[in-house]
């Protein structure tokens with residue numbers, strides 16, 4: 698519990714209080730889904746790990762979420778490469794279409810408004 702609370706409060710410190718996509722999961726639900734589906738083995742919310750931080754992905758694509766949705770769904774289902782560095786992302790076959798959609802909405806909801 699304590700860990701989760703700390704993570705939440707550190708996230709709120711760098712995030713606007715409103716999420717842009719109304720259908721997005723709550724932070725806690727999104728984080729839980731990412732944890733269960735092993736995304737957090739390579740990604741962190743706000744720091745680059747093996748893969749880019751989810752906040753950085755949101756900032757890159759969040760301005761046009763209609764275009765980003767099908768593109769990012771495809772990366773989750775089939776893998777991706779060449780956009781963030783030398784390491785490719787493997788296809789995440791353990792994720793259902795609906796879960797992938799929830800994940801993309803959750804990631805895009807992390808977009809930080811320009812200061």
Ligand code: HEC
Pocket residue numbers: 731734735736737738739740747748749754769772773777778779780781782783784785786787789792800804
């Ligand atoms: C084995 C490590 C690994 C795992 C597991 C992983 N990713 Fe990635 N992910 C990466 C890497 C590396 C990249 C950067 C690929 C590139 O340069 O195009 C990436 C990129 C992404 C992108 C941005 C794609 C783009 O085209 O800009 C999204 C979104 C993403 N991952 C979501 C997820 C989600 C959701 C999961 C869990 C279902 C997940 N990843 C699991 C390594 C991983």
